[in-house]
Amino acid sequence: MTDNCPNCPRQDVAPVAEHTRGQHISHLYQCPACGHVWSTNRDLGAYGQEAA
Numbered sequence: 663m664t665d666n667c668p669n670c671p672r673q674d675v676a677p678v679a680e681h682t683r684g685q686h687i688s689h690l691y692q693c694p695a696c697g698h699v700w701s702t703n704r705d706l707g708a709y710g711q712e713a714a
């Protein structure tokens with residue numbers, strides 16, 4: 663799942679790492695254009711997956 667760089671106009675940045683914890687998934691991104699690093703956290707429930 664790609665994201666847009668919050669620091670420059672670069673779009674569709676691919677995640678460099680992915681971590682799942684319980685119902686939450688986090689992605690780590692590094693912009694190839696400006697080098698900015700950021701992460702996102704999403705709730706798996708929002709994507710229709712049921713908790714174990």
Ligand SMILES: [Zn+2]
Nearest residue numbers: 667670693696
């Ligand atoms: Zn950037």
